[in-house]
Amino acid sequence: MKIFQNDKEERGKTLELIIALDISMGKSYKVLYDGQTCLSEGEILHNKFGFQALLEEIHSLPEEPKIVFESTGIYSKPVETFCQKNNLTYFLLNPLEAKKQLEQGTLRSWKTDKHDAHKLAQIHPFVDRSEKVQQPEIYTELRDLSRFYQEIEGQIKHTRMYLHHALQVSFPELERFFSSRVTPYALTLIELFPHPELVLQTSRTKIKNLLMKTTHKKISENRAMEKAKLIIEYAQESYPAVSPDSVPTQKVQYYARQLLHLLEEKKMVSEQLIVKARQLSEFQLFTSFPGIGEISAALLIGEIGDLSRFSNHKKVNAFIGIDIRRYQSGKYAGQDHINKRGNPKGRKVLYLIVKNMIRQQKAAPNHIVDYYYKLKKQPQAKKDRVATVACMNKLLKCIYSMVRNNTKYEYSYTVSKDQ
Template identity: 45%
Template sequence: MSDIIALDVSKGHSYCVSYHDGNCTAEFNFTHNKIGFARLRATAKLANNPTFYFEATGVYSRPIERFCKDNKIPYALLNPLELHLKTENLRRIKTDIKDAHKIALSAYDNNYRLMYFQDEKYSNLKEKCRFYEQVEADRKYYKVKMKTALQQTFPEMEQLFTDKASVLALNVTRLYPHPDLVSDLSKTKLKNTMKKETGKRISDTVALNYAEKLLRFAKNSCPSAHVNDPQVDEVKYYATRVIENTIEKRKLIKEMIKLGKKLPEFEIISSMPCIGEMTAAMLIGEIGNFTRFDNSNQLNAYIGIDLMRYQSGRSQKKDHINKRGNPKARAVLYSAVRNMIKQQASAQNHIVDYYYKLKKQPVPKRDKVATVACMNKTLKCLFSMINNNTKYSYTYRSSKPKEML
C-alpha cells in the first residue's frame, strides 16, 4: 500500500503528517512558500508512492492542489462534511495536529476517490466562467444603482433608448446625467458630441434624432436633484462601471467560446438544439471533463440533482433534489433546459417531448419538477453522446431510444 501524507490546511500554512503502514513517520508545520513546499517535496520523495489527503478549503487549499499537479502526485480532495461524519467521535478535541492525524487514519479506513488530472484547458475555462459570472453580477449591481440615481437626476433618460443596457445608451447617460447639462446645447453640437464620445458608429440622421429627443426630454424634465448634487456624480460613476463591465463581459464571452472550441466535447454539446456556444462553454467550464465520471448518476450527484429521500417509521417526506453539488453548473443546466422549452419551435428536441409527456400524464407534474426531470434527461443524453463521440440527432433517438436515453 502507498504511503499516506495528510494535511490540515489553514490560511497560508498547513500541518503535515506522513504515515507508513499505519505508523506516523514524520510530522511538521510548514508555510505555503518556496521553503515550505521544498520541505514537503523532500518528505514526498522519502515516502513510498505517496498519496496526499486534505480537505477542500476554498482558496486556501489551492496551493496544495497546484503542488500535487505540478509534481504529478495523486491526491484526494476531501469533502469537509463527509470527513466530519467519518472521523467524529464522542471526544471533542480539535487542533490542527489532531485533524491531520484524523485525516490520515481515515484514509486507511475509507476508500476516498482520488482527483482526476484534467487538461489545464478545463481549469482555465472554469476560471474564465467564474470571472464572467462575477463581472455579470457586478454589472447588474451597478446597473440597479445607476437606475436608482438616474430617477433622481434625469428620469426621462430611460425613454430615449429601446435597449437601455447598450453601450450607446450608457455613454449618453454618463455624458448627460442631468437635463441642465443638455438644455444649453444646440442640436448640432449635441449630435456631434454623441457621435464623437459614445464610441459607437451611428449615422447623422440617427444621432440627430436622438439629439432632438434628448432636448425635448430635458426641456420638460423636473428632477428631484440639482445639477451640482452628489446624485449626478453617482450616475456618472455607476454608468462608467456598467460600461467597463459590459465591455469586459463581451471580451470574456469571446475568450470562453474560443477556449471551449479547443475541447473535444464542445461540438457535441453545442449540437443539441437550443444549446449555444456560450452555454456549451459554461457547461464544460463548470463540469469539466465528462469522461471522468463512471456513469450519469455520478454526474447528477456532482451537479446536485440526485434525489434525496427521507423515511422514518410512519413519517415519509416528499422526494426532492439534494442540492449538494455544484450550484453554478446546476444553474447553467436549468437555464439551458428552460431555453429549450422556450425555443421549441426552432428544432425538434426529445427533451421538450419528455417535458410535455410529464405535463400530460394522468397526474401532471408541476413545472419545476418536470424541468428538473428534463435536466436529468439532458445530462444522461450528453454523457452518452460524449462517451460515444456522437452528435445529437433527433431521428437517431427515435430509431434507437434505449441507446440515446
C-alpha cells in the same frame, strides 16, 4: 490504535506511508503516518521554502507517500498545484466527504488542525477514497474563464441596480433607453447627460456629435440624431428631484462608466471562452443541441469539465447537485428534493440553458422541451421548477451519451427512442 492495527491485519492490507494535511490560510498542519504510527508532524507554510522542505522530506522516504487533504477553495489550491507539479499521488476530499470521514465512529465534536490531520491519516486505510485524476489544462482554463464571466455578469446586475436607484432621482426617463438590455449607446448618453438640465442646455446637433465621438461602438449619423432627438424629448418632460451638481447625478455618471467597462470586459471574456472551447470536440456536440449557443456551451463545459472522467450520467448529476435526496422513517416519507451539494454555478448554467430552450422552442424541435410540456400536462401536472429540474436531469443524460458516443444531436432519433 490497537483496534485499528488488528483490523488492518485481519484485512491483510500492507502498511503505506500517508501524509495528511489540514489546510488553512497560508499554511497547513502536516502529519506523516506509516500505517497507524505517526512518524512526524508539524506546520508547513505555503511558500517556496515550506513546499521545498516538504518535497525534501518526501524524497527522503523509502517510498513515495500518498497525500490526503480537504478541498478548501483558494487555500488548498497551492497544495494541489504542488502535488501536480511534482507528480505526487494525492486524494482531494470535498468538505462533506471529509466531515463524514472525520466523524466516523465517534459521537464527540472535537475539531482542531492537529486532530483533523491525524484523523485523516489514521482512517485512510479503512475508507474508500478515489485518487485525484487531473483533467487536461484546457478544462481548468475554461472553468476559470467561466467563473470570471459569471462574476462579471453578477457585477453588471448589481451595478445596473445602483444606476437605477440613482436615475430615479436625477433623470428617470433615461431608463427607457435600456428597458430590455443595457447598450453602449444608452450608457454613453447617460454618462454625458445624467440630468435633464444638461440636455436642455445643449443643441441636438452637439448631442449627436458628442454621441458619435464618445460611444464605444460605431453609430451612424442618422442613428445618433434619432437618439439626440429622443433624449431632448425625455428632458422636456422630466421633473428631477435633485440638481445637476448633486451627488446622485455624479453617481449616475459613475455607474454608467462602470457598466460600459463591464460590458467590454464581458465581451472580451466571452470571446476567450468560445475560442478556448472550440478546441474541444464536445463543443460541436453541445452546440448541435437546439437552444445551446456557443457561450452557453462554453460555460457548461467550463463547469462540468471532462465528461469522460465520469463512469455514468448519475455521477454527473451528483457532481452538478441535482441527484435526489430522499428521507423515509417509519410511516413518514418526506418529499423528494435535489441535494444541491454539487456545483451551484454549473447548476445555474444548466437551469438557464433549459429555460432558454423553452423560450426558443419555435426555432427548432427539441425533445427536452417536449418532455417539459409532457410533465406539465400529466393528470397531476408538475410545477414549473420541478419540471425544469427533471429536464435538467434529462439534458445531462443526453449530453453525456452524446459525448461518450461522439454523436451530434438528432431530434428524430431521440423522439423514436423515447417512444
